[in-house]
Amino acid sequence: MSLLKLKDVSLNYHSPKGETQALKNISFEVKENEFIAIVGPSGCGKTTILSLIAGILKPSSGEIIKNDDGENFIGYMFQRDHLFEWRTIWQNVILGLEIQKKKNAQNFEYLNKLLQKYGLYDFKDKFPRELSGGMRQRVALIRTLALNPKVLLLDEPFSALDYQTRLNVCDDVNNIIKNEKKTAILVTHDISEAISMADRIIILTPRPAEVKKIITLNLQKYGTPFNRRECSEFSKLFNEVWKDLEN
Amino acid sequence: MKHSKENYSKEHLQYLKKRKNSKIVVLSSQIGLLILFLALWELLARTGLINSFITSSPSKIVNTIGELFASGELFMHMGVTLLETLAGFFIASFLGTLIAILLWWSETVRKILEPYIVILNSLPKIALGPLIIIWVGSGTSAIIAICVLICIIITIITMLNAFLSCDEDKILLMKSMGANKFKILFKLVLPYSIPNFISMLKINVGMSWVGSIMGEYLSSSAGLGYLIVYGSQVFRLDLVMTSTVLLCILAGLMYFAVALLEKYYIKKHR
Ligand SMILES: Nc1ncnc2c1ncn2[C@@H]1O[C@H](COP(=O)(O)OP(=O)(O)OP(=O)(O)O)[C@@H](O)[C@H]1O
Ligand SMILES: [Mg+2]
Numbered sequence: 001m002s003l004l005k006l007k008d009v010s011l012n013y014h015s016p017k018g019e020t021q022a023l024k025n026i027s028f029e030v031k032e033n034e035f036i037a038i039v040g041p042s043g044c045g046k047t048t049i050l051s052l053i054a055g056i057l058k059p060s061s062g063e064i065i066k067n068d069d070g071e072n073f074i075g076y077m078f079q080r081d082h083l084f085e086w087r088t089i090w091q092n093v094i095l096g097l098e099i100q101k102k103k104n105a106q107n108f109e110y111l112n113k114l115l116q117k118y119g120l121y122d123f124k125d126k127f128p129r130e131l132s133g134g135m136r137q138r139v140a141l142i143r144t145l146a147l148n149p150k151v152l153l154l155d156e157p158f159s160a161l162d163y164q165t166r167l168n169v170c171d172d173v174n175n176i177i178k179n180e181k182k183t184a185i186l187v188t189h190d191i192s193e194a195i196s197m198a199d200r201i202i203i204l205t206p207r208p209a210e211v212k213k214i215i216t217l218n219l220q221k222y223g224t225p226f227n228r229r230e231c232s233e234f235s236k237l238f239n240e241v242w243k244d245l246e247n
Numbered sequence: 248m249k250h251s252k253e254n255y256s257k258e259h260l261q262y263l264k265k266r267k268n269s270k271i272v273v274l275s276s277q278i279g280l281l282i283l284f285l286a287l288w289e290l291l292a293r294t295g296l297i298n299s300f301i302t303s304s305p306s307k308i309v310n311t312i313g314e315l316f317a318s319g320e321l322f323m324h325m326g327v328t329l330l331e332t333l334a335g336f337f338i339a340s341f342l343g344t345l346i347a348i349l350l351w352w353s354e355t356v357r358k359i360l361e362p363y364i365v366i367l368n369s370l371p372k373i374a375l376g377p378l379i380i381i382w383v384g385s386g387t388s389a390i391i392a393i394c395v396l397i398c399i400i401i402t403i404i405t406m407l408n409a410f411l412s413c414d415e416d417k418i419l420l421m422k423s424m425g426a427n428k429f430k431i432l433f434k435l436v437l438p439y440s441i442p443n444f445i446s447m448l449k450i451n452v453g454m455s456w457v458g459s460i461m462g463e464y465l466s467s468s469a470g471l472g473y474l475i476v477y478g479s480q481v482f483r484l485d486l487v488m489t490s491t492v493l494l495c496i497l498a499g500l501m502y503f504a505v506a507l508l509e510k511y512y513i514k515k516h517r
Contacts, residue, residue, distance in 0.1 A: 054423050076423035078416050086438050086516050096424040099434065127516065147424060 002029040002067060003183055004053065004151060009062035010208075011048055021208040022048045025062070028202055028211060030151070035177070036185045037194035040204030041245065046187040049209070050076070050153045053185065068150060072100075075149030079156045081140035083128040089115075089139055090124045096147040107146065114142045118176060133161050134169045141173055145180060152177060154186040158193065170197065170225045191241050195234060196225035203244045213244050303488035311489040324490075328459055328470040329497055331387060335394025336455035336501075340448060342395070343402025350403070351410040351436065352428065368404060372397045376465045385466040393465070394458030398451045405450070409443035410436050445509045452502045456494070471497075 006026050013020040022045040030036055038046050051057040052064060054074050066073055083092050093111055097103050115121040118138055128136055137157060144152060157173065158166045174197055177184050188194050194201050201215045217237065222228045255263070285305045291297045292304035299307065315321035350357040375396060380389045413436050421431045463472025471490045478486030 051419075056419060056422060072425070074423070076420065078420060080416065082414065082417050082420050084417075084435070084438070086441070095434070099421065099424050099426045099430050 001032060003032045003034075004030040004067065005063075005065040006049075006053075007063040007065065009049075009052060009059045009064060011045070011052060011057065012060045023052075023059075024208040024210050026209065026211055027062075028214065030183060030185065032150075033181060033183055035174075035183075035197055035199045037198035037201045038185065038187045038204065039189070039191060039194050039201060039241065039245065040209055041206045042189065044204050044207045045209035046204065047155055050155055050185065050187060053151075054153055070150075072147040072149050073151060075144035075147060075152050077140055077144050077152060077154045077157050080160050081128075081136040083136055083139060083143075085128055088125050088127055089120065089131070092128065092139060093143045093146055095143060100147065102147075110148075111142065111146055114145060114180075117179075118142065118172065132165070134165045134172070137161065137169050138172055138176075141176060145176070145182075150183060152182050152184045154184060156188055157186075159189065166193075167226060174225050191238055191245070192229060192234075193225075195219070195237050195241065196228040201241060203241060215241065301484055303485045307485045308489045308492055311485045312493075315489070324470055324474055325493060325497065327387075328463065328472060328494075331390045331394060331459040331462065331470065332455045332497075332501070334391045335398060335458050336451055338391070339395045339398030339402055339455065340451055343399040344406050344444065344447075346399075347403050347406035347410060348432065350407050352432070357407075364400065364403060368400045372400070373461050376461065380466050386468075389466060390459055390462030390470075393462040394455050397458035397461070398454045401454065402447055402451060405443065405447045406440065409440040409447075413439050441512065445505065445512060448505045448508070449502065452498065452505055456498050456501075460494070 006028055009023060009026045010021070011023040013022055026049065028036075038049060040046050048057065052059055054076050083089075084095070087095070093115070094103060094108075097107050097111075112121070115124060120135065120139060120142065123131060123135065128139070131139065140157075141152075154173075158169055161169055170193060186194070186197060195217065196219075199217060199220070201217065202211060203213045203215070204210065205212045215237070219228045219231060219233065222231045228234070288302070289305045292299035292302060292307075312321065315324070350360065373393070376393055379392050379396070383389050383392050417435055417439075418431055421435055426434065459470070460472040460475075463470045464476055467473040467476075471494050474490040475487050478484065478490065
């Protein structure tokens with residue numbers, strides 16, 4: 001069953017300098033518990049797709065069908081963690097609950113469990129600046145999970161981290177998403193990252209973005225993203241995606 | 248990481264000692280410099296190398312303070328000016344921040360008012376002094392009004408810039424969690440701007456003293472600014488010097504209070 005469906009979605013930006021067509025007839029489906037990666041040249045409209053799905057923007061034409069009427073269907077995670085420096089880790093992760101007036105024992109228990117499970121419980125009362133980049137990104141993910149969204153939108157969540165940390169956080173985040181049974185849409189520049197995490201990769205053309213190709217991967221059997229990077233099909237897939245991005 | 252003192256390495260203890268020592272050097276030099284300055288001033292005045300009728304001297308200033316105290320005028324004049332300054336300071340800081348919030352809230356209002364604020368900012372506010380005295384009547388209320396006028400424009404500009412510098416993505420994050428504008432203001436924009444608010448307060452300490460003294464120059468019957476004008480008119484320069492010294496002390500204390508507030512904020516959030 002498809003959880004989310006984009007049907008011929010186009011979007012134009014309007015500014016005093018003129019009109020920019022960012023997206024042209026984008027269509028794809030996302031199934032429950034699926035991990036989708038979106039890759040495309042820089043500035044092609046990847047973030048725009050996420051903003052549309054999150055409801056921050058409205059499409060100029062076309063339709064976005066959400067197969068779910070609950071609130072907090074979507075959780076958004078940005079490139080930088082955007083933790084609030086004046087709040088402790090705990091105060092940061094309950095931000096969403098605070099905004100939606102959902103501070104209650106049950107939700108707090110869920111958050112405490114998440115913090116414990118992912119090694120952040122001891123840092124509850126610390127301020128963000130006392131944490132490493134990787135830990136901060138995990139806190140940001142838990143802040144997103146607090147509202148219990150079905151679909152996670154990840155906009156280059158690892159690009160601000162150094163390579164070593166990136167591989168680790170990649171594994172961590174993948175682990176959390178699988179454990180908590182979330183559906184995810186990841187936007188990335190990094191082809192290996194897309195191959196190592198996704199079930200399907202959507203390749204976009206330069207702006208105005210159209211769907212150029214959708215590649216279905218079958219690498220789940222290899223386990224974690226790190227292990228998937230080691231598998232034999234990896235370099236073949238890498239070349240395939242790379243060629244599609246080139247022309 | 249917190250260590251108890253016994254766990255400190257020798258190197259770290261040495262570092263701490265060095266830091267403490269340099270602090271002592273700075274503080275004692277500061278005090279020494281002041282004493283040296285006062286002593287030299289007194290000496291030059293007593294030996295007649297400088298004319299103490301024009302320059303006064305530390306001992307004369309102390310005497311003048313004593314006289315003012317004895318006649319009960321000391322705290323009266325200090326109190327009057329302090330009250331005007333504090334009133335102007337608080338009204339300008341909070342009203343200015345409030346107006347900045349309104350301007351942040353509505354982009355349209357902001358665009359409409361922008362040229363007016365820019366012009367008001369470049370206008371020497373004191374030029375409006377005589378007008379204000381005619382409008383609100385001479386005396387304390389006029390002085391407070393002048394003080395507010397001098398501080399408020401820069402307060403509005405500083406705070407509005409602070410609000411607008413808040414990361415666009417953080418606002419998107421709040422929106423993606425369902426926050427309305429009111430929540431974005433109170434949970435993100437205002438707490439984010441507290442450091443700027445504190446530096447604005449620091450600027451306003453200086454500005455509000457300018458305002459109240461200028462106001463007293465224009466029209467007053469009490470206060471340190473009044474004493475300065477009065478003293479210079481009757482050529483009692485001891486009185487002028489004394490009032491200036493008292494001003495220094497009060498302004499310094501007020502700045503110190505704001506600095507303490509800043510220290511408290513940093514300590515709580517670090
Ligand atoms: N608010 C806006 N107004 C006008 N044009 C915009 C706006 N936001 C984005 N654009 C333009 O739309 C195009 C797509 O932007 P978008 O941010 O979706 O691209 P992206 O693929 O996420 O880029 P990047 O790889 O740099 O993250 C870009 O050319 C950009 O300049
Ligand atoms: Mg982007």
